Amino acid sequence: MAAVNPTDDKALRAIDAAVADVARLTGPATLDDTYMRAVERVEAMPENQSGADKTWVHEALRQFQEHFRRARRR
Amino acid sequence: MDAFLDLIRVLRQRGVRFVVMGVAGTNYYAQAARVIFTTQDYDLFLPPDPDNLLSTWNACEAAGLSLWTESEPLDIPRDRWLAEQIVKRRALIRATDRRGFDVDLSLVMAGFDFETVWGERRVFIADGVDIPVARLRHIVESKAAAGRDKDRLFLATHAEALRDLLGREEPPSQ
Numbered sequence: 001m002a003a004v005n006p007t008d009d010k011a012l013r014a015i016d017a018a019v020a021d022v023a024r025l026t027g028p029a030t031l032d033d034t035y036m037r038a039v040e041r042v043e044a045m046p047e048n049q050s051g052a053d054k055t056w057v058h059e060a061l062r063q064f065q066e067h068f069r070r071a072r073r074r
Numbered sequence: 075m076d077a078f079l080d081l082i083r084v085l086r087q088r089g090v091r092f093v094v095m096g097v098a099g100t101n102y103y104a105q106a107a108r109v110i111f112t113t114q115d116y117d118l119f120l121p122p123d124p125d126n127l128l129s130t131w132n133a134c135e136a137a138g139l140s141l142w143t144e145s146e147p148l149d150i151p152r153d154r155w156l157a158e159q160i161v162k163r164r165a166l167i168r169a170t171d172r173r174g175f176d177v178d179l180s181l182v183m184a185g186f187d188f189e190t191v192w193g194e195r196r197v198f199i200a201d202g203v204d205i206p207v208a209r210l211r212h213i214v215e216s217k218a219a220a221g222r223d224k225d226r227l228f229l230a231t232h233a234e235a236l237r238d239l240l241g242r243e244e245p246p247s248q
Contacts (some may be wrong), residue, residue, distance in 0.1 A: 002234070011143070011146070011148075011149040011156075012159060012163075014143055014144045014145075014146050014147060015143050015144070015159070015163055015165040016163065016165075017144055017158065025114070027221050028218055028219050028220075028221045029217070029218040029221045029225065029226050030218070030227055031214065031215065031218050031229070035214075035229075035233045036211070036214075037242055038233070038236040039210055039211055039214055039236070040211065041240060042103050042105070042210060042236060042240075043103065043209065043210050043211060043237070045105070046101050047105070048102075048196065048198070048210075049196065049247075050130070050196045050197045050198070051197065051199065052196075052198050052199070053198075053199050053200070054102050054198040054199065054200045054205070055200045055201050056107075057101050057102055057110065057200065057236065058076050058078075058200045058201065059111065060110050061101070061112065061113075062076065063107075064112045065112070065114065068112070071225040
């Protein structure tokens with residue numbers, strides 16, 4: 001196997017550091033049945049099936065972002 | 075102009091396999107603007123496939139985004155060898171316009187493998203662009219599995235939003 005040159009080695013160490021950061025988890029959270037039933041109800045809605053037009057979601061996000069961009073401290 | 079839709083359009087044109095996950099994914103299931111989570115951070119879940127990853131990087135660059143790992147630019151040449159190393163490590167790469175628009179290119183979705191999520195994805199449409207999105211159930215379960223503070227905060231907020239949305243007939247207590 002060919003040796004890894006110093007530049008690649010630096011890059012791979014940076015990548016390993018990023019992976020270790022992702023791996024620092026605090027343990028799973030619990031999902032209660034009521035919440036998951038609500039999630040299922042939302043998923044089952046006709047407007048949440050494949051093919052639904054969600055252009056309005058992007059428009060709403062654009063408006064939010066524009067609103068916050070214009071915000072000034074009084 | 076919508077940078078995220080521009081990127082999705084290029085990814086689709088190049089045949090890249092991905093699904094939108096995370097907070098941005100949940101927004102597609104919102105029923106009203108008041109339950110949308112404002113975010114400029116997007117998360118894409120990719121399969122552990124070096125060729126697909128290379129195509130993703132090329133698409134990001136074509137969309138005017140630079141690629142970073144941790145706090146350093148992703149090494150050049152961005153070739154198959156590098157893609158294999160990233161896949162092997164399941165490392166996170168961030169595509170950014172460096173003006174606040176960030177897209178995390180993730181090979182990990184806690185608790186799930188790509189094919190399961192891909193097989194049950196929804197394909198929504200915005201401005202004529204097809205957007206593959208993970209199931210809401212998968213996004214929520216993945217956030218619970220990750221269990222970071224920000225995931226717990228999201229889950230509590232999302233449960234509250236659903237309670238409002240569904241008329242409080244079944245109050246979630248998450």
